[in-house]
Amino acid sequence: MxxxxxxxxxxxxxxxxxxxxxxxxxxxxxxxxxxxxxxxxxxxxxxxxxxxxxxxxxxxxxxxxxxxxxxxxxxxxxxxxxxxxxxxxxxxxxxxxxxxxxxxxxxxxxxxxxxxxxxxxxxxxxxxxxxxxxxxDQRQQANAAMTLSVRVTTLVAPGLTxxxxxxxxxxxxxxxxxxxxxxxxxxxPAGTGITSPGSGAGFVADFWQGVREARRHPWFLAGLGALTAVIATGYSATGVVLPLVSRDRYDTEAVLAGALTAYTLGALAGALLIARWRPRHAGWTALFGLALYGFAPLSLLLPVHPFVVIAAYVVAGLGIELFNVPWFTATQREVEPSKLARVSSLDFLMSYGLAPVGLALIAPAISSFGAPAVLAVCAVACFAAPALAALVPSSRDFGPRR
Known part of the structure; x- marks a missing residue:
C-alpha cells in the first residue's frame, strides 16, 4: 500500500x-x-x-x-x-x-x-x-504515543509490581x-470547550443523540460491530483456552507467558509502525489488522510447534494496533465534536463492555461443544467480521474519500 x-x-x-x-x-x-x-x-x-x-x-x-x-x-x-x-x-x-x-x-x-x-x-x-x-494532522501520532505507553506498561509493570x-x-x-x-x-491540560448544552430531555435522550450521530457514519457501525465480534469471540476464547493449551498440550506455562509477552511486543511494533505510516486506505488497513487476531485462536486449534503459537500472538498484537490507532483517529476526525464523547462511550460500552459476556459464555460453550469447535468458530468470526465490515463503502477510508 x-x-x-x-x-x-x-x-x-x-x-x-x-x-x-x-x-x-x-x-x-x-x-x-x-x-x-x-x-x-x-x-x-x-x-x-x-x-x-x-x-x-x-x-x-x-x-x-x-x-x-x-x-x-x-x-x-x-x-x-x-x-x-x-x-x-x-x-x-x-x-x-x-x-x-x-x-x-x-x-x-x-x-x-x-x-x-x-x-x-x-x-x-x-x-x-x-x-x-x-x-x-497530529492525532494519529498522538494516539499511537498513548497506546505505546499502555503496551510498555503491560510489558514491564508486572515484574515491577x-x-x-x-x-x-x-x-x-x-x-x-x-x-x-x-x-x-x-x-x-484544559481543552477548547467544544460542548453541547444538551437537549434538556435528560440523560437518555442526550445519549440517544450520540447513538444517532454514530448511525450517521456507516463505517463506524461496521467497524464497531467487527471489533465487538473479535473481542467477544477471539479475545475471550484465547483468554480461556490459552492457559489450558499451554498446560495440556505443551505441558509448560512457558507457552502462556511467551504468547502474552509476544502479543504485547507485537502491539508495540504495531503502534510504532502506525505512528508514522499513512496507508492509502486507512480503514481497509485497520480492518485487515483487526482480522489478524484470527490467527491466535487458529494457532490454538492446530497441533503446531509452540513457536508458531507465539508467532501468531505477535501477529495478533501487531494487527490490533493497526486497527486501534486509525480507529480512534478517524472517530476524532469524523464525529461531530460536540457529540464525540457520547460516540466514544458507545464504542467502549459495546466493545470492551461486552467482553465479560464473551468470557462468561466461552467456558460453557467449550464444555458443551469442545474446545476445537469453539476455537474454529472464533477464528472464523475474527476473519469474517472485519471482512464484512470492509464491504461498507465508507469503511475503505473510515469516512468519505478525500
Missing amino acids: AHDTMRSPSVLRSSTFLRLWTATTASGIATWALPFVLGLAVLSRSITAVELGVLLAARTAGFLAAVPVSGVLADRYARRRVVLWSGLVSALAAPVLAAFVGDSLVVAAVAAAAMGAGQGACRPAFQALTAEVVAT ALLALVANTQVLLLGIGALWLVAALVP
Missing part, C-alpha cells in the same frame, strides 16, 4: 500533549494495576479467590454504569472537568479499598465499583479531550494506585 511520511511537527514537542499523555498513562497504569494487585493479595492470602471475583465484578459493573453517563457529561460540560472528577472519584476510593480489603467485603466492593466508575468515566472524556488539544510486593503490602500498593489516579485527575 502506498504511504507517505509524516510532515507535521512531532506532537511530542508539545507540552500540552505531554500533560495529556502523562495523565492518560497514569490512568492506564492504575486501571491495569488494580486486578494485578488484587491477584497478588490472593497469593498472599489477604483475600480469597471468591472475594477477588466479587471485587473485579464490582469494578466492571461500575465501569459499565459510568461509561454512558460520562459520555453525556463530557459533551455537556468541559471535558477537563469530567476527567478531574473521574480521577478524583477513583483516587478517593483507593484508600477506602485499602482500608477494608480483606476485612469488609461489602465496603471493599463499593470502593472497587467506585474505582471502576472513575475508570469508565474518564475514557470517553479523554478521547474527546485529545481531539480538543491535538491538531488534526511483583518486586514492589516484596517490600510493600496490598494496602500500600492500593494507595499507590490512588496516587496514580490523582495524577490522572490533576495533570491534564
Whole structure:
C-alpha cells in the first residue's frame, strides 16, 4: 500500500500533549494495576479467590454504569472537568479499598465499583479531550504515543509490581494506585470547550443523540460491530483456552507467558509502525489488522510447534494496533465534536463492555461443544467480521474519500 511520511511537527514537542499523555498513562497504569494487585493479595492470602471475583465484578459493573453517563457529561460540560472528577472519584476510593480489603467485603466492593466508575468515566472524556488539544494532522501520532505507553506498561509493570510486593503490602500498593489516579485527575491540560448544552430531555435522550450521530457514519457501525465480534469471540476464547493449551498440550506455562509477552511486543511494533505510516486506505488497513487476531485462536486449534503459537500472538498484537490507532483517529476526525464523547462511550460500552459476556459464555460453550469447535468458530468470526465490515463503502477510508 502506498504511504507517505509524516510532515507535521512531532506532537511530542508539545507540552500540552505531554500533560495529556502523562495523565492518560497514569490512568492506564492504575486501571491495569488494580486486578494485578488484587491477584497478588490472593497469593498472599489477604483475600480469597471468591472475594477477588466479587471485587473485579464490582469494578466492571461500575465501569459499565459510568461509561454512558460520562459520555453525556463530557459533551455537556468541559471535558477537563469530567476527567478531574473521574480521577478524583477513583483516587478517593483507593484508600477506602485499602482500608477494608480483606476485612469488609461489602465496603471493599463499593470502593472497587467506585474505582471502576472513575475508570469508565474518564475514557470517553479523554478521547474527546485529545481531539480538543491535538491538531488534526497530529492525532494519529498522538494516539499511537498513548497506546505505546499502555503496551510498555503491560510489558514491564508486572515484574515491577511483583518486586514492589516484596517490600510493600496490598494496602500500600492500593494507595499507590490512588496516587496514580490523582495524577490522572490533576495533570491534564484544559481543552477548547467544544460542548453541547444538551437537549434538556435528560440523560437518555442526550445519549440517544450520540447513538444517532454514530448511525450517521456507516463505517463506524461496521467497524464497531467487527471489533465487538473479535473481542467477544477471539479475545475471550484465547483468554480461556490459552492457559489450558499451554498446560495440556505443551505441558509448560512457558507457552502462556511467551504468547502474552509476544502479543504485547507485537502491539508495540504495531503502534510504532502506525505512528508514522499513512496507508492509502486507512480503514481497509485497520480492518485487515483487526482480522489478524484470527490467527491466535487458529494457532490454538492446530497441533503446531509452540513457536508458531507465539508467532501468531505477535501477529495478533501487531494487527490490533493497526486497527486501534486509525480507529480512534478517524472517530476524532469524523464525529461531530460536540457529540464525540457520547460516540466514544458507545464504542467502549459495546466493545470492551461486552467482553465479560464473551468470557462468561466461552467456558460453557467449550464444555458443551469442545474446545476445537469453539476455537474454529472464533477464528472464523475474527476473519469474517472485519471482512464484512470492509464491504461498507465508507469503511475503505473510515469516512468519505478525500
